[in-house]
Amino acid sequence: MHDATGAAAVGIAFWVFVVIAVVAGVVSDYKKRRIELEPLRAALERGLPLDPALVERLMARPEQPDPGINPLHLRLGGVIVICVGAGVAILAACLWPLVPVAFLPVLGGAALLVCIGIGLLIGARIAEQHERRAAAGSPSGGSPPAGSSSGRSPAAEPHSGAGAAGAPMTGGARGSGA
Numbered sequence: 001m002h003d004a005t006g007a008a009a010v011g012i013a014f015w016v017f018v019v020i021a022v023v024a025g026v027v028s029d030y031k032k033r034r035i036e037l038e039p040l041r042a043a044l045e046r047g048l049p050l051d052p053a054l055v056e057r058l059m060a061r062p063e064q065p066d067p068g069i070n071p072l073h074l075r076l077g078g079v080i081v082i083c084v085g086a087g088v089a090i091l092a093a094c095l096w097p098l099v100p101v102a103f104l105p106v107l108g109g110a111a112l113l114v115c116i117g118i119g120l121l122i123g124a125r126i127a128e129q130h131e132r133r134a135a136a137g138s139p140s141g142g143s144p145p146a147g148s149s150s151g152r153s154p155a156a157e158p159h160s161g162a163g164a165a166g167a168p169m170t171g172g173a174r175g176s177g178a
Contacts, residue, residue: 007102071124071131078120085113 040058043050089110096103 068131069123069127071127074120074124074127078117078124080117081120082114082117085110085117088113 037058040050040055087110089107092103092106092110095106
């Protein structure tokens with residue numbers, strides 16, 4: 001019975017931490033917005049005339065450009081999560097002599113963390129490939145154009161179209177340049 005109480009306490013502590021983190025984020029956003037609108041409130045209390053452009057500027061949330069996904073951040077997160085998974089696996093090994101019943105659940109948590117880390121690394125690779133394609137000017141997805149077997153246009157494919165002398169290349173000479 002003592003083992004189940006300790007496990008429940010750890011679970012409850014985790015969820016309390018998550019709730020506190022979420023509430024702190026919401027309160028922080030609220031306080032930032034309140035500070036942003038303080039000049040408007042002070043002007044209204046004093047009865048000063050307000051310029052509509054100033055009111056619009058203060059009331060509007062600034063548009064923040066979408067920076068996209070930085071592959072470096074995904075890779076860093078993946079490495080960190082994999083290392084945490086390895087640490088949790090070591091914790092499982094240390095718990096084995098003390099609480100043998102906790103070994104497999106904790107080891108399962110470690111495996112889950114490692115899988116999440118691997119997923120982040122794969123996501124970083126995909127984001128890098130997407131950035132490369134976007135930088136090259138090729139479409140990022142969707143259906144291929146009519147008459148094309150790939151998602152890229154014939155002009156974007158490096159070895160399609162005309163050969164070195166301007167003559168159309170055949171399938172066997174593709175890539176040889178002759």
